[in-house]
Amino acid sequence: MAEVSTILSATIESLIESKKYLTLRDIFLTMQPMDIAILLGELDESRLPLMFRLLPKELAAETFIEMDSDEQELLIRGFSDAELKEVVDELFVDDAADLVEEMPANVVKRILQSADPDKRKMINEILNYPEDSAGSIMTTEYVSLRPDMTAEDAIKRLRRTGVDKETIYTCYVTDNNRKLVGYVTLKSLIMAEDETEITDIMGTDIISVTTTDDQEEVANTLSKYDMAALPVVDKESRLVGIVTVDDAIDVMEEETTEDIEKMAAITPTDKPYLKMTPFEIWKSRIPWLMLLMVSATFTGMIISSFESALAKWVALTAFIPMLMDTGGNTGSQASVTVIRALSIGDLEFSDFLKVLWKELRVAVLCAVSLAAVSFLKIQLVDVMLLGNKGITVTVNLVVCLTLAFTIICAKLVGCSLPLVAKRLGFDPAVMASPFITTIVDALSLLIYFQVASMLLGL
């Protein structure tokens, strides 16, 4: 893939040099809008407007919407008012709303001025919904039918108005008050006799979301029921828009990336990695690093308060990293499993006790097997092979008992915190590895010195 696109870029560059614009246009005509956008994005910025003008109107709009926002801004700043109007006219309302959200104020003004009044109104409506809500990602360009229409009427209507709709494959049936009463697929319209009434073929088992529902819920619902589009209704169950599956996929990808970033103690951003400056990356990473570093003061204090004991039993120090890491790893496994299950809807807070009981049993299995292996390993490798005289059998026992207790605590903390966070309305994803590690570190040290006091009489 990469090699082919490099060859193509070189071809394009030399065609531009030799001003073979018609050839270029012919090449673009064979390509998908997404690929044209990627290709144009790799060109020198100064060539962008000229290349873009080679595209026919509809393809130009489709390509435009796939571009990065800085390239879109560059193009808009170079557009005449007429050119801008042509592009905006071709955009679906939800894409236009996305565009408006990403542009600086003076560009937004020009875009809204170039949209016709109807479209401007629809864009503004979408912009008024809270960020990440169903309303903010829906489109208002759907097909609505009346229950008393015949299949033939409906298809005629589709032929007349369908060009401007984002999907015609699911049509929505509304009553006189714009209330959603059913849906009908184009498939059933095609299969039906011409004179069949919509009311006889429409489905009434409606799955819908309201404008203020979270976009993640919208995507999960669409995926759960394998739907191609999901109707969005207002508080009076009047149909106001639809979310199509392609937008839902984008939402899923975006939300997953956010979850993964939060799990790695990164503040999520919308920008792709390669587009971010080092300073922006630093800003997204430093807050959690700072917080976690400062909170490590506690582990330091615990160790300090056992300084004299550690000076006496120097061998104990060598096992601190192993105990902390294993505790951290076991805890993360539990927390990450629970976080993912929560986000794909496999778990809810009401499963709390079930999860706790399951993790307790897993923890005991892990504790016993890891402690046994660790005991043998220390005896065979550290004592016999490496000849470390400081490690008595009692010291080894202290280490392995600590390991076992730490693992049990870590699993229980790891599985509980995300569920509790969810219950309290926080994002469970924050309760992942780095956070759990910090807590488990302190716990493991406390257990270590407690067990050591008892067995070694510190």
Added chain:
Amino acid sequence: MAEVSTILSATIESLIESKKYLTLRDIFLTMQPMDIAILLGELDESRLPLMFRLLPKELAAETFIEMDSDEQELLIRGFSDAELKEVVDELFVDDAADLVEEMPANVVKRILQSADPDKRKMINEILNYPEDSAGSIMTTEYVSLRPDMTAEDAIKRLRRTGVDKETIYTCYVTDNNRKLVGYVTLKSLIMAEDETEITDIMGTDIISVTTTDDQEEVANTLSKYDMAALPVVDKESRLVGIVTVDDAIDVMEEETTEDIEKMAAITPTDKPYLKMTPFEIWKSRIPWLMLLMVSATFTGMIISSFESALAKWVALTAFIPMLMDTGGNTGSQASVTVIRALSIGDLEFSDFLKVLWKELRVAVLCAVSLAAVSFLKIQLVDVMLLGNKGITVTVNLVVCLTLAFTIICAKLVGCSLPLVAKRLGFDPAVMASPFITTIVDALSLLIYFQVASMLLGL
């Protein structure tokens, strides 16, 4: 949601008690197959076959495919041959193939016997493709048209054969040798004049995958081009099947869960968390825990070899957890960012130097800011507030210099390993937090004792 479903379960239970089967059937008729499957899954197993038989044929098949595999097995074992045939007849080929893959051998035999010969052949074809390949997730029930058909002919054909096809919204145009030459959407068929030839309205900018392509690539392609279905061709570019968007979404969800599990040092499984026994969970988690625990031997050895120095400068021990954790966290941030960017196609190995240079600059920013804050914090909190006399300014300097160097190493290791893994054909997701932490732990200790030797003359 949870509360409503509990109420509904109770209603269903009492309707079963009082044998109001017609009422039950009416309730099921208002519901989505997925919801019926969830509801039936919550019932006592002994009630399942009876309830399932209440569903009309098509709804029964649609519900069946949404059930968990153990419930499906239970039902099949109770089915008469005629009943089994009814369900299998209604299943799409790709769903039937999925079913066959999950059932034990004797059940598989019965399923294949009850399928008609054509369907059996198609199921077997799909089963022959490698696991997780495009071939294994495709369906062979697509609509194919000829280039010289008219729009009217095509729609007539759809009306006749469309019922059994998984989607009729994108139809594929093939030549006499079954080679894929174009595609046409139902939308363009509907919009076209009756006598227009397919060849004049079909799109020829075909995006397709081959049968052996990885399912993740299939899902990414579908999502990138916002397609509702993606054609699958064999090595001679003959059309053999299609992958629809709903299956692609399932693949995306499955692959993401796998990535997240691998990042948390868990061996991925297909089973939902609540369905797994503690022993199965233990099996998926213990290998990495064991490996990481044993590899911590190195950190132990490093500490052991500096035992006498640590006994002299006891204050140094207290900062080991902070240094290790901060190193681990900064490293994970870099590795997770790169892993995610690789998996959504934002990065490739060819970006290696770009990534390294970016991370180096981020690392310097992080190193300087964290080291400075750490120096101040230690001076103000540990020395002045907590009165730890062991921490001289030189000790503090050792800690902060180590912190800075560790952060730079951790970021560079964190961003490189996933890219290198990708290049070598391993899964980058394995190079996440636990793995990076183990390496960075050893690195940070080596740096620590090196810096301490130089500044404190150990």
